[in-house]
Amino acid sequence: MLRIDGVYKVFNPGTVNQKTALRNVSLDMKEGDFITLIGGNGAGKSTLLNCIAGVYGVDKGSINIAGVDVTKLTEYKRAAFLGRVFQDPMMGTASDMILEENLALALRRGKPRGLRWGISNKEREVYRELLSHLGLGLEHRLNVKVKLLSGGQRQAITLLMATLNKPKVLLLDEHTAALDPKTAAIVLDLTERLVHENGLTTLMVTHNMRDAIRYGNRLIMMHDGRIFLDIQGEEKKKLTVEELLARFGSASGQEFSYDRALLS
Amino acid sequence: MVEVIKGALSLGLLWAIMTIGVYITYRILSIADLTVEGSITLGAAIAAHAITSGMNPYLGTLIALLGGMAAGLCTGLLHTKLKIPALLSGILTMIGLYSINLRVMGKANISLLRMENVYTVFENMGLEPTWATITLGAISVAAIVCLLYWFFGTELGCAIRATGNNPYMVRAQGINTNTMIIIGLVISNGLVSLGGALIAQNQNFSDIGMGTGSIVIGLASVIIGEVLFGKRNFFMRLTSLVFGAITYRIIIAFVLKLGMHSNDLKLFTAITVAIALSLPMIKDFVNPPKIAIGEGEQDA
Numbered sequence: 001m002l003r004i005d006g007v008y009k010v011f012n013p014g015t016v017n018q019k020t021a022l023r024n025v026s027l028d029m030k031e032g033d034f035i036t037l038i039g040g041n042g043a044g045k046s047t048l049l050n051c052i053a054g055v056y057g058v059d060k061g062s063i064n065i066a067g068v069d070v071t072k073l074t075e076y077k078r079a080a081f082l083g084r085v086f087q088d089p090m091m092g093t094a095s096d097m098i099l100e101e102n103l104a105l106a107l108r109r110g111k112p113r114g115l116r117w118g119i120s121n122k123e124r125e126v127y128r129e130l131l132s133h134l135g136l137g138l139e140h141r142l143n144v145k146v147k148l149l150s151g152g153q154r155q156a157i158t159l160l161m162a163t164l165n166k167p168k169v170l171l172l173d174e175h176t177a178a179l180d181p182k183t184a185a186i187v188l189d190l191t192e193r194l195v196h197e198n199g200l201t202t203l204m205v206t207h208n209m210r211d212a213i214r215y216g217n218r219l220i221m222m223h224d225g226r227i228f229l230d231i232q233g234e235e236k237k238k239l240t241v242e243e244l245l246a247r248f249g250s251a252s253g254q255e256f257s258y259d260r261a262l263l264s
Numbered sequence: 265m266v267e268v269i270k271g272a273l274s275l276g277l278l279w280a281i282m283t284i285g286v287y288i289t290y291r292i293l294s295i296a297d298l299t300v301e302g303s304i305t306l307g308a309a310i311a312a313h314a315i316t317s318g319m320n321p322y323l324g325t326l327i328a329l330l331g332g333m334a335a336g337l338c339t340g341l342l343h344t345k346l347k348i349p350a351l352l353s354g355i356l357t358m359i360g361l362y363s364i365n366l367r368v369m370g371k372a373n374i375s376l377l378r379m380e381n382v383y384t385v386f387e388n389m390g391l392e393p394t395w396a397t398i399t400l401g402a403i404s405v406a407a408i409v410c411l412l413y414w415f416f417g418t419e420l421g422c423a424i425r426a427t428g429n430n431p432y433m434v435r436a437q438g439i440n441t442n443t444m445i446i447i448g449l450v451i452s453n454g455l456v457s458l459g460g461a462l463i464a465q466n467q468n469f470s471d472i473g474m475g476t477g478s479i480v481i482g483l484a485s486v487i488i489g490e491v492l493f494g495k496r497n498f499f500m501r502l503t504s505l506v507f508g509a510i511t512y513r514i515i516i517a518f519v520l521k522l523g524m525h526s527n528d529l530k531l532f533t534a535i536t537v538a539i540a541l542s543l544p545m546i547k548d549f550v551n552p553p554k555i556a557i558g559e560g561e562q563d564a
Contacts, residue, residue, distance in 0.1 A: 096429045116418060
């Protein structure tokens with residue numbers, strides 16, 4: 001469903017700040033794969049996601065989504081294939097617009113925008129139905145400006161928006177990192193449910209080792225712009241935090257940086 | 265007194281068209297677009313040239329609208345394709361338009377006295393000139409408000425509104441934000457130019473300097489409208505712009521009546537807008553937001 005071949009990404013080339021964020025990254029995601037992507041700060045996780053989404057172009061290599069070579073496509077064109085949720089709850093929604101307008105914008109993802117009315121009454125019913133499943137009481141707040149909602153509610157909405165028009169690949173960029181632990185747990189559960197119900201191919205970046213182990217069928221660890229570990233199947237199911245740390249150590253020849261990953 | 269209000273009403277309606285144009289860039293796209301200073305004069309210049317060369321005034325006004333749209337397109341391309349900051353893109357087009365406007369008019373000003381214009385039809389129906397202006401102004405403004413209310417409710421219109429609000433989210437939804445910005449600038453400057461054409465025909469002349477400071481007048485009208493007439497929903501916002509533009513004209517008419525020299529008007533407007541824009545800060549300074557502090561916390 002998603003194939004990445006030998007991707008390199010260099011920031012600020014030719015300057016003292018030159019930084020190679022991705023070094024020869026290759027990844028083949030099968031349909032229905034739910035990959036959790038973990039790594040320390042600066043490992044290249046977010047850069048990889050942004051390269052897939054087209055926020056940055058790649059310097060070498062190719063990216064292929066559902067059989068289409070998207071390497072040269074702009075961000076907004078690739079959006080036809082992708083559902084995205086960002087770390088910052090403010091990023092995923094238009095805060096000055098009302099809830100139903102945000103959902104309507106997402107329902108039309110990847111489709112040409114014409115002069116038809118922006119929201120139909122039929123859609124509103126669908127939105128109410130879907131929002132009621134979130135269990136956050138949002139089904140009664142279709143006419144509320146999104147900026148009046150909490151960070152957790154906004155992430156839940158962004159998640160719904162990303163899956164409304166079923167994407168080929170769902171990209172989650174530490175989408176619970178800015179939430180308090182309780183809200184984060186709710187949003188993660190919701191994530192798993194939506195991914196499961198829609199059979200979505202999902203790539204989820206996280207800082208949290210336990211979450212990386214608990215969710216998904218495959219775990220990838222990045223360090224210094226490379227993929228170091230790729231654990232799947234039964235092996236993934238039996239994985240523990242200690243084992244993951246040990247395996248990272250032996251694979252990379254150094255200890256995993258204990259920044260936020262262990263604390264959380 | 266009635267005459268003053270009537271005059272302010274007629275002028276306010278014409279400036280309301282320009283104000284709506286400014287609102288589209290300033291509030292919807294979140295861009296301060298200085299192109300308007302040039303495109304309002306462009307509208308006046310095109311209409312004046314068309315009328316003096318014997319063209320039907322309605323056709324001339326329509327061409328003025330198209331000319332303004334082209335100016336907006338120019339700014340849009342400078343900003344989105346050549347990545348020049350929006351403010352500078354607007355300034356570049358505005359400066360370029362100064363020469364273009366002189367070319368269109370052939371001289372610094374054109375008199376339209378005793379020539380047929382868009383208001384003549386209404387005057388022939390027996391209306392006195394001011395009422396003729398009010399009639400045509402009201403019809404135009406009502407049509408534009410309804411048209412824009414519809415447009416910004418469509419899929420395309422929603423995408424443009426979202427672009428000004430959160431371009432990251434909009435691109436993630438598969439929308440080309442550059443195209444949305446260009447469409448917004450085109451509509452905005454088309455309206456401003458149309459306003460310029462109608463204003464020139466109302467005052468019976470077109471002048472190369474008539475655009476100077478128009479962005480500030482537009483902003484003043486937008487803010488007066490928002491403060492006095494609310495911004496509950498989109499339709500209210502659009503109509504508040506019209507009332508804002510009319511109120512601005514009434515205020516100006518009164519300060520002139522109170523003895524202010526007309527040369528001081530632009531300074532007066534600039535100060536008014538500066539105060540209006542800083543109102544939120546002034547409010548916090550005069551009346552600091554109260555934070556509830558518990559008994560125990562005060563000592564800590």
